[in-house]
Amino acid sequence: MNSAIEPPLRLFVRTVALPDDRALIDHLPETAPLAWIRRGEGLVAWGEAARLRLSAETERTGRTRFATAAEWARTLLAGAEVTDDVNIAGTGPVVFGSFSFDGTGTDSTVVLPRVIVGRRAGRSWITTVNDRPGHPSDLLAGSGRRREIGALRWSGGALGDDAWRTAVGAAVDRIGTGGLEKVVLARDLVAEAPDPIDVRTLLDRLTGDYPDCYSYSVDGLVGATPELLVRRDGDTLESLVLAGTRPRGTDPDTDAALAAALLDSDKDLAEHAYATESLRLALGPLSARLTVSDQPEILRLANLQHLASAVRATLRPGVSALDAVAALHPTAAVGGTPTAAAMEAIAELEQMDRGRYAGPVGWLDGHGNGEWGIALRCAHVVGRSARLFAGCGIVAGSEPEAELAEAVTKFAAMRTALTD
Numbered sequence: 001m002n003s004a005i006e007p008p009l010r011l012f013v014r015t016v017a018l019p020d021d022r023a024l025i026d027h028l029p030e031t032a033p034l035a036w037i038r039r040g041e042g043l044v045a046w047g048e049a050a051r052l053r054l055s056a057e058t059e060r061t062g063r064t065r066f067a068t069a070a071e072w073a074r075t076l077l078a079g080a081e082v083t084d085d086v087n088i089a090g091t092g093p094v095v096f097g098s099f100s101f102d103g104t105g106t107d108s109t110v111v112l113p114r115v116i117v118g119r120r121a122g123r124s125w126i127t128t129v130n131d132r133p134g135h136p137s138d139l140l141a142g143s144g145r146r147r148e149i150g151a152l153r154w155s156g157g158a159l160g161d162d163a164w165r166t167a168v169g170a171a172v173d174r175i176g177t178g179g180l181e182k183v184v185l186a187r188d189l190v191a192e193a194p195d196p197i198d199v200r201t202l203l204d205r206l207t208g209d210y211p212d213c214y215s216y217s218v219d220g221l222v223g224a225t226p227e228l229l230v231r232r233d234g235d236t237l238e239s240l241v242l243a244g245t246r247p248r249g250t251d252p253d254t255d256a257a258l259a260a261a262l263l264d265s266d267k268d269l270a271e272h273a274y275a276t277e278s279l280r281l282a283l284g285p286l287s288a289r290l291t292v293s294d295q296p297e298i299l300r301l302a303n304l305q306h307l308a309s310a311v312r313a314t315l316r317p318g319v320s321a322l323d324a325v326a327a328l329h330p331t332a333a334v335g336g337t338p339t340a341a342a343m344e345a346i347a348e349l350e351q352m353d354r355g356r357y358a359g360p361v362g363w364l365d366g367h368g369n370g371e372w373g374i375a376l377r378c379a380h381v382v383g384r385s386a387r388l389f390a391g392c393g394i395v396a397g398s399e400p401e402a403e404l405a406e407a408v409t410k411f412a413a414m415r416t417a418l419t420d
């Protein structure tokens, strides 16, 4: 059964311009911070006016939960009395969501916060969600100082290095015998801190190190993802497909050589093509117009470079950001091809529950606008512990040793963020 914390009978939502140029993170309290930030803009939020917990489904792809969440949000937000002085995507009431990778997972959640602070195209605003008209002053209080994380104790996750190499080998064998073309295999790693982890400290470091990524925090899932699943503003949808990876070089020549090798690698181009194709197939029926760039480009991050393809679509009327998420997840960038066989292979070979890693994370406003990323380069933080995740696309020709090295590099974003 899905369960919702019943919202008050009537919600009063007020958005006003905020003459404040503090960094978004500086507004956040330590408890349950919600965030979606890129290049200093985005949304931060806190408090809870309503929450939907979604139950497990029988299908691994689990599409019903997105439809349930979209309907819940639509009814909730349509029933609110909204006064919006700013009126752009992300103003008015906004829900934040984080969905489990696998539909059989139990920890998907959507929350309507009490206070949302946003910044976009140089404009800042604050939105409050109340049971009575007006801005309650106690919710606008500034936040406390961010705390350091302290000395960490690291331990292995579900599979050690050898076992994970073996799993990659088994995936390559499966691909060779037909029925499966690509599968993304992930692994986990656990860090234990001396005190409860201050998520704002992680966000501060992630936004600093990865300004071009989307730094997010929803219900303890914290990370900085380069992979935009959906941005919907009016009838325009954008997405960025990533698949195919190399590390950054330590000097400009090596860096350029690694990028050139990536653009020239048949294995990586094939891995990338599965991902763009899955997106094209899923988005086609929702779009009046759809363009996927024909040649991938290089996206450079602090620690990695990826093959990237930009996608742009004009959506058919009435398709919300969350409707598009429902159609897209799981893309071959984090699942594989064909989807059902890849999901089975993941469940069998990884030997762990991904939780919300590699699931959609983001926000949705009352007009159906929103931004959703794939929850990558992240950790699930619970009290003093953080469980980190990293995965790699496996195709014919993948080598276990190289994939292991790639996973180590992908862990680095969160490892560094956790390290004082």
Ligand SMILES: C=C(O[C@@H]1C=C(C(=O)O)C=C[C@H]1O)C(=O)O
Pocket (backbone or CB within 6 Å): 184, 186, 227, 242, 243, 244, 245, 306, 333, 334, 376, 377, 389, 390, 391, 392, 393, 394, 410
């Ligand atoms: C699965 C992850 O990343 C995905 C896999 C990639 C690859 O295998 O080349 C690249 C980008 C992401 O789509 C991860 O970071 O955990």
